[in-house]
Amino acid sequence: MQITIENLCKFFGKVKAVDNLNLDIADKEFVAFLGPSGCGKTTTLLMIAGIYKPTSGYIRFGDRVVNHLLPKERNIGMVFQSYALYPHMTVFDNIAYPLTLKKVNRKEKKQRVQRVADMMGIGELLDRKPGELSGGQQQRVAVARALVKEPAILLFDEPLSNLDAKLRLRMRGEIKRLQEDLSVTSIYVTHDQVEAMTMANRIAVMNHGILQTYGTPNQLYEYPDTLFVAGFIGSPPMNFLKIDLEQEGDGLYLVRRELKIRLPEEIAAQVKPSVVPSQVIMGIRPEDVHIVPANEGDFDAEIYVVEPLGREDLVSFRLGEEEFRALTPAPFKGGVGTIMGLNLTKEKIRLFDPDTGNSVLKSNK
Amino acid sequence: MSIRRMWRAGLAYIVLLIPTLFLLLGYAWLVIASFSSRTEGLKPVGWTLNNWRFLWESPFGSGYSNIWPVTMNTLVMSLVMTAIVVAVASLAAYPLSRMKFAGRKGFLSLTLVLHAFPSVTLLIPIYFVLLWIQRIPVIGHEIPLIGGFGYNTLGGVALVMVAFQLPFGIWVMKGFFDNISWDMERSAMIDGASRLKIWWQILMPNIKPGIAALSIFSFLTAWNAYIIPVTFTIGRTGQSSVLSLYLQNFISESVMTEWNAVAAVGLFQLIPVLLFFLFTQESLLSIYGGGKKGGV
Numbered sequence: 037m038q039i040t041i042e043n044l045c046k047f048f049g050k051v052k053a054v055d056n057l058n059l060d061i062a063d064k065e066f067v068a069f070l071g072p073s074g075c076g077k078t079t080t081l082l083m084i085a086g087i088y089k090p091t092s093g094y095i096r097f098g099d100r101v102v103n104h105l106l107p108k109e110r111n112i113g114m115v116f117q118s119y120a121l122y123p124h125m126t127v128f129d130n131i132a133y134p135l136t137l138k139k140v141n142r143k144e145k146k147q148r149v150q151r152v153a154d155m156m157g158i159g160e161l162l163d164r165k166p167g168e169l170s171g172g173q174q175q176r177v178a179v180a181r182a183l184v185k186e187p188a189i190l191l192f193d194e195p196l197s198n199l200d201a202k203l204r205l206r207m208r209g210e211i212k213r214l215q216e217d218l219s220v221t222s223i224y225v226t227h228d229q230v231e232a233m234t235m236a237n238r239i240a241v242m243n244h245g246i247l248q249t250y251g252t253p254n255q256l257y258e259y260p261d262t263l264f265v266a267g268f269i270g271s272p273p274m275n276f277l278k279i280d281l282e283q284e285g286d287g288l289y290l291v292r293r294e295l296k297i298r299l300p301e302e303i304a305a306q307v308k309p310s311v312v313p314s315q316v317i318m319g320i321r322p323e324d325v326h327i328v329p330a331n332e333g334d335f336d337a338e339i340y341v342v343e344p345l346g347r348e349d350l351v352s353f354r355l356g357e358e359e360f361r362a363l364t365p366a367p368f369k370g371g372v373g374t375i376m377g378l379n380l381t382k383e384k385i386r387l388f389d390p391d392t393g394n395s396v397l398k399s400n401k
Numbered sequence: 402m403s404i405r406r407m408w409r410a411g412l413a414y415i416v417l418l419i420p421t422l423f424l425l426l427g428y429a430w431l432v433i434a435s436f437s438s439r440t441e442g443l444k445p446v447g448w449t450l451n452n453w454r455f456l457w458e459s460p461f462g463s464g465y466s467n468i469w470p471v472t473m474n475t476l477v478m479s480l481v482m483t484a485i486v487v488a489v490a491s492l493a494a495y496p497l498s499r500m501k502f503a504g505r506k507g508f509l510s511l512t513l514v515l516h517a518f519p520s521v522t523l524l525i526p527i528y529f530v531l532l533w534i535q536r537i538p539v540i541g542h543e544i545p546l547i548g549g550f551g552y553n554t555l556g557g558v559a560l561v562m563v564a565f566q567l568p569f570g571i572w573v574m575k576g577f578f579d580n581i582s583w584d585m586e587r588s589a590m591i592d593g594a595s596r597l598k599i600w601w602q603i604l605m606p607n608i609k610p611g612i613a614a615l616s617i618f619s620f621l622t623a624w625n626a627y628i629i630p631v632t633f634t635i636g637r638t639g640q641s642s643v644l645s646l647y648l649q650n651f652i653s654e655s656v657m658t659e660w661n662a663v664a665a666v667g668l669f670q671l672i673p674v675l676l677f678f679l680f681t682q683e684s685l686l687s688i689y690g691g692g693k694k695g696g697v
Contacts, residue, residue: 087587108593120584124606137593181592 037097037188037221038063039084044093046079046245053079055245057093061238064219066212068226068236070268076245077225081191084223086110097189108137110189113182117194119174121166127153127177128162134185152180155214172203179211183218190215190222196231208235229269233257241265259386263393266319266386272350274319275360278390282313290318290385294355295335300382306397307387316396317388324381325362327351327370333377339370353378435665452665466640468647468669474555475643476673478630479623481547482559482566486619487612489563490570495600497571498578499586509575516568524632531557531633548641553634555641561629566622570615577611578604617681621674644670 039061046054054076061067069077082088084095086107094101102110121130128149129136135145153159156176166174175195182190192211196204212235215222226232232239233253241248241256241264249261260266266274280291288304290297299307330336337353337360344350349368353360353376362378370376387396430443435452437445455468496502497509535541535551548554581604589603605612627645634641648670651663 082587085587085591087590107587107590110591112591114588114591116584116588118582118584120582120588122585122589122603122607133589133594134592137598181588185592 039189039221039223040094040096041080041084042094042096044080044083044095045091046076046083046088047091052245054083057242057245057247059240059247059250061221061223064221066215066222066224066235066237068224068232068239069242070226070229070232070239071242071248072227072268075242077227077242078193079245080242081193081223081225084189085112085114085191111185111187112189112191113185113187114191114193115175115178115182115195117197119166119171119178119198121174121177121181123166125165126162127158127164127166127169130166130177131162131181131184133181138185148184149180152184155183156180171199172207175199175207179214183214187220190220192222192224192226194226195224197226197228204231211235230271233269239269241268243268259395259397260319261395263317263319263388266388270321272322272361272363274321274386275325276388277318277320277355277358277360279316279318280313281307281311281316281387288312290316294337297334297380297382297385299385302383303385303387303397308396308398311387311389311396315390317390319386319388320380320384322350322361322363324384325360326379326381327362327364327368328377328379330375330377333379336375336377339372339374339376341372342368342370344368431664431668431671434661435668437661439661452659452662455662455666456669466642466647468644468666471642471644471647474641475624475645477547478555478559478643479620481556482562482623483616483619485559485563486566486570487615490567490574490615491605491608491612492600493567493571494574494578495604498575512568512571516572520565521628524628527561528552528633531561553641558626558630558633558641558643559623561633562623562626565629566619570619573615573618574608574611577608581607613681617677620677624670624674 039059041057041059041061044054044057045052057076057080069080071077079088083090086102086105086109090103095103097110122133125133131149131153132145135148140148149162150159153162156179158173158176158180161169161173161177166177169177175198178195195211196207199207208231211224215235224232224235233256236253238250238252239256240250243264249256249265256265256269260269260274263276267276277292282289282291288299288307290299326333337355340352340354340359342349342351344366345363347366348363349366351362351364351368351370353362360378388394389396426443430440433443433445434440436448436450438449438451439446459467497505531550531552534557535549535553537551540549541551542549542554544550544554544556547556547559550556550560585603585607586599589599594602625645626643630641630643630646631649634643634646644666648663648666651666652658
């Protein structure tokens with residue numbers, strides 16, 4: 037089922053929760069809504085589910101406007117963060133509830149419940165009450181209940197945030213596989229950028245009710261449209277440095293007290309001419325910063341702290357007021373306070389307007 | 402356990418014990434007095450079963466009713482009142498807890514005001530209302546068991562007490578509905594349930610402790626009620642007499658009050674209350690015990 041969202045707005049009193057959202061989700065696509073809490077992602081999901089009524093704008097399933105449809109008329113399945121199981125019913129009755137309401141006959145109901153329960157690996161637990169299950173099992177029951185009516189759209193509202201890290205990793209893979217196997221159009225709300233990156237075909241990043249960007253995980257990672265997206269996606273986050281962008285001869289240079297970097301041709305060609313010269317924010321990911329002996333890199337900096345991550349070490353430097361991080365193969369030898377040189381992979385430099393936060397590179401998605 | 406901790410626990414017990422002791426003394430007197438012909442303080446003078454005579458004969462002669470129909474009356478009135486309070490309060494509390502509509506806040510504050518309203522001041526207008534209801538055929542005075550909903554009927558008395566109990570009931574139930582997660586209700590909506598089905602199939606089973614608590618409070622209020630039954634029935638000898646009025650038979654101006662018999666009847670009235678508590682204290686406690694694991 038294709039979903040189209042047009043100029044969607046939602047007000048709670050005077051508070052604008054969702055601001056003029058435009059989005060389209062292709063049939064069978066897995067889309068993640070990503071953003072910090074209070075960014076409007078869950079509100080959007082609940083409008084798609086039919087729980088909230090949009091203040092203005094349209095939601096279409098296929099060609100049909102569904103604004104006025106009740107949740108039960110939308111043929112959707114939803115998994116909640118709190119699982120939202122019915123504690124007084126057995127697992128069987130929980131999963132069967134949508135079918136019971138549809139008055140599906142007993143034999144068919146039993147078959148269908150057993151089938152999804154087996155698929156979710158909870159076929160043995162049907163007689164139990166939700167209170168007797170672990171968090172992971174409860175989550176599986178919730179997914180089974182969403183699947184049993186064979187919905188056209190699956191909605192997930194932070195379904196993994198109540199699970200421990202190990203289980204979360206496993207369920208992440210299972211849900212992704214399930215979505216691919218069933219080919220159901222799915223929307224997945226999360227504040228965890230790793231979940232969004234690993235699971236979704238496309239990610240819609242939201243902040244303060246406004247859609248920041250919408251693209252594939254790779255596009256968002258490589259060519260973030262805004263400072264917010266650049267900082268939100270990727271862990272450890274991208275380094276940002278206030279720097280002057282200047283023209284010298286036929287080259288563009290990034291200039292700051294301690295450093296001067298010539299932008300490579302391919303990046304320089306993308307810079308919008310109107311911003312030269314001005315102060316910009318340079319962004320570069322920690323994996324594109326390489327530690328070399330002092331005086332051999334683009335600039336020197338003093339080590340502030342070293343954080344071993346196992347496979348790699350995260351080394352933080354201080355540059356005036358700002359922090360600058362580099363990922364380097366473990367084990368890293370170099371104590372706190374040592375001066376080291378830093379070499380940047382200059383093709384990976386991204387530039388942002390400090391006032392608007394927008395990228396000053398012409399999009400090359 | 403360290404000595405300090407033991408000392409602390411002991412202190413708590415001592416603090417609790419002192420007021421409890423005074424209460425227990427009262428009950429002890431009640432029990433002792435009901436089995437003796439006279440008491441000097443807590444000391445019985447002559448054991449006797451005479452005070453419990455009311456169980457098998459009418460102590461005031463044939464013109465007065467026996468205690469058993471009176472007990473039945475009290476039970477019927479209390480159950481009718483409880484049933485109506487629980488049904489109406491839970492139906493009213495659901496929209497007040499879950500839906501947005503004009504006048505919601507006003508309604509809530511109004512019920513709070515009603516709760517605080519001294520019921521005695523309303524007795525006279527209610528008397529006229531009940532007289533008016535009595536003139537309605539069938540509903541007024543011809544329903545079997547409860548008599549009807551008019552003046553001098555069990556149903557009428559129950560109805561008045563329902564009105565006084567409802568504000569409290571609505572607030573209690575609203576509190577319980579407020580505690581159920583929205584997600585559970587949203588989930589049921591997506592599963593295809595109507596509002597009424599959500600109320601009945603999803604929410605009501607999950608607020609059983611609330612229903613139990615409200616039932617118990619309502620039942621006890623009705624069981625012990627005095628002023629409303631005495632005002633809206635034709636008194637202690639009538640067909641619609643209840644236990645609290647029956648007790649009044651023992652206290653009269655012309656004869657010496659038999660306090661020991663009063664104690665026995667009082668104890669008799671207390672028995673169902675004790676039983677009720679015994680069987681429901683678990684659900685009463687679960688109100689305070691917090692949710693079960695995974696109880697959402």
